[in-house]
Amino acid sequence: MRTINSKEITEAVIRLAIQKAYEIGDDILKGFDWALTNEKSETGREILQQLKENAKIAAEGVVPYCQDTGMAVLFVEVGQDLRIEGDLEEALNEGIRRAYVDGFLRKSVYKDPIRRVNTGDNTPAIIHYSIVKGDQLKITFGAKGGGSENMSRLSMLKPSDGIEGVKNFVIETVSIGGANACPPLVVGVGIGGNFEKCAILAKKAALRSFQVRNQDPFYAEIEEELKEKCNALGVGPMGLGGTVTVLGVNIEVFPCHLVALPVAVNINCHAARHGEIIL
Amino acid sequence: MAEYRLIAPLKDDDVVKLKIGDKVLLSGIVYTARDAAHKRLIELLDKNENPPFEIKGSVIYYVGPTPPRPGKVIGAAGPTTAVRMDAYAPRLMKEGMKGMIAKGKRNDSVKKAMMEYRVVYFGATGGAGALINRCIKKAEVVAFEDLGPEAIRKLEIEDFPLIVVGDSFGGDLYIGGRMKWEKKE
Numbered sequence: 001m002r003t004i005n006s007k008e009i010t011e012a013v014i015r016l017a018i019q020k021a022y023e024i025g026d027d028i029l030k031g032f033d034w035a036l037t038n039e040k041s042e043t044g045r046e047i048l049q050q051l052k053e054n055a056k057i058a059a060e061g062v063v064p065y066c067q068d069t070g071m072a073v074l075f076v077e078v079g080q081d082l083r084i085e086g087d088l089e090e091a092l093n094e095g096i097r098r099a100y101v102d103g104f105l106r107k108s109v110y111k112d113p114i115r116r117v118n119t120g121d122n123t124p125a126i127i128h129y130s131i132v133k134g135d136q137l138k139i140t141f142g143a144k145g146g147g148s149e150n151m152s153r154l155s156m157l158k159p160s161d162g163i164e165g166v167k168n169f170v171i172e173t174v175s176i177g178g179a180n181a182c183p184p185l186v187v188g189v190g191i192g193g194n195f196e197k198c199a200i201l202a203k204k205a206a207l208r209s210f211q212v213r214n215q216d217p218f219y220a221e222i223e224e225e226l227k228e229k230c231n232a233l234g235v236g237p238m239g240l241g242g243t244v245t246v247l248g249v250n251i252e253v254f255p256c257h258l259v260a261l262p263v264a265v266n267i268n269c270h271a272a273r274h275g276e277i278i279l
Numbered sequence: 280m281a282e283y284r285l286i287a288p289l290k291d292d293d294v295v296k297l298k299i300g301d302k303v304l305l306s307g308i309v310y311t312a313r314d315a316a317h318k319r320l321i322e323l324l325d326k327n328e329n330p331p332f333e334i335k336g337s338v339i340y341y342v343g344p345t346p347p348r349p350g351k352v353i354g355a356a357g358p359t360t361a362v363r364m365d366a367y368a369p370r371l372m373k374e375g376m377k378g379m380i381a382k383g384k385r386n387d388s389v390k391k392a393m394m395e396y397r398v399v400y401f402g403a404t405g406g407a408g409a410l411i412n413r414c415i416k417k418a419e420v421v422a423f424e425d426l427g428p429e430a431i432r433k434l435e436i437e438d439f440p441l442i443v444v445g446d447s448f449g450g451d452l453y454i455g456g457r458m459k460w461e462k463k464e
Contacts, residue, residue: 041460043300048402053346058355060408067344067355067408067428104354106345106428115314118427147360180360180383180409180451182405187302195280234461237406238382241441241456271406 001081003137003174004279009137010034010278013095016141017072018103020273021064024055026098027209028272033248035184037236044242048184051173051237051270063150066102066271069105071127072096073203081135097121099229108146128200140276142207148185148269157261166191166263167226173265174230174246179239182269184244186210191262192255201252202266210248219248219251226251245273284438288336290375294399299450302445303401309380309439311432313359316423317367320431322373328378331422331431335375338401343428344378344418345408353418353434355408358382361400365389366438372396385452393447402447402452414439 032052039045058065074092078084084091100107100122107122132138153173157165170189178185188206190198215222226249234243247270256262280300285293297303310332312320323330341364342373345354361381368379369392377398382405385393385443395402401410424430444452 041456043456047404050407050410054404054407054410057413061346061349063409063412064345065409066406067342067357068359069345069355084444103347106343106354108343120427136408145406151362156300178458180362182382185304210314216418232462234457234459236456236460238401238402239384240444240452241458269406 001083003083003085003275004137006084006088006091008279009088009091010095010098012279013139013141014102016085016098016275016277017096017099017143018105020141020143020275021069021103021187022061023067024271025209025274027143027211028247028270029055030079031184031210035244035247036130038067039237039242039244041236041251043241044237044244045241046082047240063215064105064272066145067106068145068147068272069100069110071109072147073120073142073144073207074125075140075204076127076129077132077138079134079188080131082137093123093125094129095131096125097123101257110149114235118165140273143273144227145182145269148181148267151181152199152202152265154264156195157263158171160260161261165261167222167229169232170249170265171229174205174235175233177267178233178235178245181267182271183235183239183245184270185255186268186272187226187233187246187249188266188268189251191251191253192206192256192262192265193254194262197254198262198264199266201254201260206266206268206272210252213227214251219253223242223249223251248259285336288333289338289399290336291397294328294377294397294447296460297443297446298448299443299446299452299455300369301442302461304438304444305338305441306439309340309434309436310421311340311342311434313341313343313429314363315426316431317364317368319423321370324370325343333431334371337376338378338380339376340380340434345428353412353415356411357406361367361385368392372398372415380441390445390449390451393445394449397447399443399447401441403439403441403445411439437449451461
């Protein structure tokens with residue numbers, strides 16, 4: 001059985017979380033170039049140029065890309081043949097804590113949703129574990145901004161609503177909240193599972209590169225169709241009107257109960273910070 | 280669409296010439312405030328106590344920056360979503376606030392108050408925290424230090440690039456801009 005020390009996990013999380021706050025991913029940079037050639041509004045193009053310039057300045061490593069450096073979301077896949085020395089959850093949270101304190105990132109987590117006092121170190125992270133085959137540890141990290149998260153929605157559709165019902169719900173969500181969520185957006189859609197599962201699927205989708213299509217051609221095609229329809233809404237960069245509202249729409253699906261058709265839409269802003277490490 | 284250079288604090292004359300879509304490079308003094316700071320400001324006003332800065336003519340920037348690195352003025356400092364301040368904004372307009380900098384749509388009571396009190400709503404580019412950082416020359420906490428990133432800061436800004444997204448005549452670029460580009464089926 002392979003053994004890994006929890007300190008190694010902490011160090012890896014620190015590096016990943018700091019790097020993502022300053023260096024926006026290559027997918028988003030390519031997305032901005034695509035957007036610049038497809039955006040017809042002059043104001044929209046100016047905003048996209050500002051975002052490219054912003055990415056360049058942030059990559060120098062002094063000032064983060066966005067002041068909302070997010071609440072940390074971690075998808076942790078633990079190989080069943082891996083033994084972890086020490087406390088895994090504490091190791092992950094310590095990684096986030098040190099990244100946000102040492103990396104000069106904003107602490108955006110409140111201890112309690114009603115009494116609202118800052119924890120001071122951006123912990124706890126929201127952690128989703130799964131046990132998988134093998135002896136590796138895979139951590140997918142997302143620094144999820146609060147403004148775009150607030151524009152996310154979930155609906156328990158009826159099976160008779162079908163795929164058209166799902167599409168309408170996605171488009172309606174972008175139409176209602178897109179302007180407030182810092183477009184151009186990455187839209188994560190979870191379809192199926194149950195109430196909580198479809199929300200988690202949507203989060204996974206929102207943290208996937210928008211350049212990667214669903215492996216099922218049926219859903220890959222729907223991703224492309226939804227991207228086009230969302231961009232026809234006219235919301236535009238920063239909601240000020242234009243022809244590019246989303247960089248991409250990502251769908252994740254799971255089997256569901258025969259009476260159900262749950263759908264969740266998790267909106268991610270252009271600062272769609274995500275990355276993964278395998279230990 | 281016109282382009283202006285303005286200096287905050289603002290006067291009515293500055294505000295009434297602005298129309299949605301206009302570009303503004305703003306310099307001068309602005310104050311930061313978000314949800315928690317707004318709540319406390321209103322509580323002070325309700326108790327007839329003095330607010331920590333002159334509200335008359337002021338421009339308030341809805342921002343919660345990242346902490347500055349040693350020797351730096353401030354961290355990333357892009358705008359936050361305005362709608363959460365809608366409950367408080369009309370009261371501050373009544374006290375003489377002349378401008379708001381943020382991002383996102385406003386509700387009808389805010390837009391109505393902007394017409395009544397002659398106030399402008401500037402949009403800054405959301406998520407451009409590093410770019411906007413370069414426009415901020417000085418920053419000092421003037422109230423509610425315990426709120427951390429949400430404390431009220433006095434910022435000295437230079438050529439902060441803004442777009443008029445809401446004007447004092449009821450214009451709303453979030454509606455007007457989208458109407459121009461929406462494709463009808």
